[in-house]
Amino acid sequence: MRTLGYLALALQVQGAAAPEGVLGGNLLRLVFRSSWLAQFVLLILLLFSVASWGIILYKLWTFRRAERQSTTFLDVFRKSSKFSEVHAVCKTLSDSPLVGVFQSGYAELNTQLRQTGGVSVTAQTIAPGGVQVRPTLKSLPAVDRALLRASTQEINKLEERVPFLATTASITPFIGLFGTVWGIISAFDSIGQTASTSLAVVAPGIAEALIATAAGLFAAIPAVYFYNLLAHRVKLFATQMDDFSLEFLNIAERNFT
Amino acid sequence: MEAVTAVLVDREREARGLSPMLACSLALHLLVAVAVAFGPGRWLAGTTTQVPKVVMSVSLGGGRGPDNGGSNPLGGRPVQQAVPAPEARPQPVRPPAAKTPEMTVPVPAPKARTKPLAETPRSEVKAAPEDARGRIPTTGPEEKFGSSFAETGVSGLGLGLATGGAGTGSSLDVGNFCCPDYLRIMTRRITENWNSRQGVTGITVMRFTILHDGRITDIGVEQSAGYVLDLTAQRALQRVGQLPPLPTAYTFPNLTVYLRFEYQR
Numbered sequence: 182m183r184t185l186g187y188l189a190l191a192l193q194v195q196g197a198a199a200p201e202g203v204l205g206g207n208l209l210r211l212v213f214r215s216s217w218l219a220q221f222v223l224l225i226l227l228l229f230s231v232a233s234w235g236i237i238l239y240k241l242w243t244f245r246r247a248e249r250q251s252t253t254f255l256d257v258f259r260k261s262s263k264f265s266e267v268h269a270v271c272k273t274l275s276d277s278p279l280v281g282v283f284q285s286g287y288a289e290l291n292t293q294l295r296q297t298g299g300v301s302v303t304a305q306t307i308a309p310g311g312v313q314v315r316p317t318l319k320s321l322p323a324v325d326r327a328l329l330r331a332s333t334q335e336i337n338k339l340e341e342r343v344p345f346l347a348t349t350a351s352i353t354p355f356i357g358l359f360g361t362v363w364g365i366i367s368a369f370d371s372i373g374q375t376a377s378t379s380l381a382v383v384a385p386g387i388a389e390a391l392i393a394t395a396a397g398l399f400a401a402i403p404a405v406y407f408y409n410l411l412a413h414r415v416k417l418f419a420t421q422m423d424d425f426s427l428e429f430l431n432i433a434e435r436n437f438t
Numbered sequence: 439m440e441a442v443t444a445v446l447v448d449r450e451r452e453a454r455g456l457s458p459m460l461a462c463s464l465a466l467h468l469l470v471a472v473a474v475a476f477g478p479g480r481w482l483a484g485t486t487t488q489v490p491k492v493v494m495s496v497s498l499g500g501g502r503g504p505d506n507g508g509s510n511p512l513g514g515r516p517v518q519q520a521v522p523a524p525e526a527r528p529q530p531v532r533p534p535a536a537k538t539p540e541m542t543v544p545v546p547a548p549k550a551r552t553k554p555l556a557e558t559p560r561s562e563v564k565a566a567p568e569d570a571r572g573r574i575p576t577t578g579p580e581e582k583f584g585s586s587f588a589e590t591g592v593s594g595l596g597l598g599l600a601t602g603g604a605g606t607g608s609s610l611d612v613g614n615f616c617c618p619d620y621l622r623i624m625t626r627r628i629t630e631n632w633n634s635r636q637g638v639t640g641i642t643v644m645r646f647t648i649l650h651d652g653r654i655t656d657i658g659v660e661q662s663a664g665y666v667l668d669l670t671a672q673r674a675l676q677r678v679g680q681l682p683p684l685p686t687a688y689t690f691p692n693l694t695v696y697l698r699f700e701y702q703r
Contacts, residue, residue, distance in 0.1 A: 230467060232463075236459075288444070
């Protein structure tokens, strides 16, 4: 039998059709190549992501300012002996929710004292020491109600737009999943048309389709995290306001009844 | 309006800053998109993005395996390996035997004094028939195969895939190429047209492209081993000229092959 020479063979798949890695820098090309529905899904997800990150940054920034100003405000409130002094500071610390509560309570106090004694609270001292004419409050529960109204409003203000994060967190995975399922449907359709089950036919369609799920998760994960974080901080603000309301009521009861 | 309500209404307006933050977020997303699109691929995908160029390598060492009708690895084992016939060793020149003197008394041959051995009973154990024993193949001038081929009906790849049998020393790494059967046809057609014995050793690597309809184009020398050997390899490819069309399972428009011709003396 003839002995063959040694023969070795190497094949190379060639040309532009060579499967390049999806993540090898041409993710965008893959996106532009995909169907209009997939692009639409990705656009919606992008909008959700942009909006939720905008809200996240905005809320973090607002809460940071609110916390700082609340600390300053509490400092001023506890050190000063007159409500009028505290009220003067309020304009510079308007981002703190406590300021809203205080202003509301202060307005109610002022109204009641004017009606009863004709003397404004601005002339009164918190400390009972130097009081000449002791003004009295008509109704302490009314002050309480005013504080409660303000506190509710402040909480609403703090919570504003945070539910959008919860919406993003729950909706975007589904939107992404929808895009993926649609993409896989069309991938299988193309398998049927070409009558070929080779990976080279199936894989690009599926890779394209999976981008939508990835984008959905990309939008959802930060939204979940920051929603929980922000909700927790709103709760902290709420307890702080409750605490402040009680403190305010105590002082009012001590001095004006 | 009541004083408290006035305060509440005043407080109701929202602090500004949402739109700048939205713009900031948009910029952030654009930045991420640009980084993903134009950044190095290994940020996201590690180092595995490099597609290995060689998807298949075949070597045909030793004898050629059966092209089809797959042989049972044991049954198809060669019983005799091909070894070049040893050169006849020159016999030493012997001097002619000395003539015996004619007039001598013949010496009677000494009688055998050994006693005949007692008859030993034969062993009851029967040895396996000679054919059934696995043995190291003998060597001889040509290759011979065992007698117990088993027709399995399986079509071998003809590239020495039946490694247990005839194709000793062959190896095949199909990689992720879809259709090794096509390669069998291709290599057979090329080796039929190739004269591997040029009297010198050397390795020529040729590069060519098979179009979708099976034509061989772009024949070029990738690694030269001298003019004659290159020319022989090139002629083998040119003589083949037309191969069967590429299989439908192979979806790319054409196939580039690096083929290694190894000449043996």
